Amino acid sequence: MTISTNRALKEWAVAVNALEAGQTILLMRKGGIREEKGRFQVQDKQILLYPTYEHQKTHLLKPEYARQVAPVPSLWHPENVRIGSWAEITDVFTVTEEAAIAQLLPYHIWGEQLARDRFNWKPRQPLYLLLLRVYKLSTHSTIPYAQEYGGCKSWIELLESISLEGSIAVLNDSEYRDRVKAIHQIVEQYDIQAVK
Secondary structure (H helix, E strand, O other), rough: OOOOOEEEEEEEHHHHHHOOOOOEEEEOOOOOOOOHHHHOOOOOOOEEEEEOOOOOOHEEHHHHHOOOOOOOOOOOOEEEEEEEEEEEEEEOOEEHHHHHHOOOOHHHEEEEEHHHHHHOOOOOOOOEEEEEEEEEEEEEEEEOOOOHHOOOOOEEEEEEEOOOOOOOEOHHHHHHHHHHHHHHHHHOOOOOEOOO
16 A cells, blocks of 8 residues: 555545545546546546535535535635545446436435536546545645646645555445445446446
8 A cells, every 4th residue: 555645636625525424435527627638537546635615516516515515716725725535446437328327316425417417518528436435544634735736637746745654444344345336236237337
């Protein structure tokens, strides 16, 4: 296992909070406008979770998560960013059937509209499902915001590495395995491809 890393996945803060609380293990990605090679790719299997705030929209979330979001002005970012967790991406799937998205609704934080919108945006590209085994850092890190962290891209390199030593899994092995199994059962009903 990597002892420290500076590689991070940017995700809405409300989603990072849900991952850290064990409320979800599933993220859906198409990628940002500024992705390398123009499309989403999983570049690393062990990544820090970097919370973002600017594009969080309450109407795109399930009500229980929408209540956790405070709107911020365009281009706003905190002066300091709290990094409290990292994840091992255990499974990656590509979805090409919209019906699968509806079946996955119980397993993520987004409302039906956002799930459909993400599926339909850039229709020639698949929607990626990421299953994340999340670990809380033994001590959270607070890092200064850097301009390099901005922009519509999924992956960033932090200016400093953060230690993963002493991290504790949010879900125990059995809980995580059960959730993965439930999602796999849905995935197997559709033309969903595992990405190696």
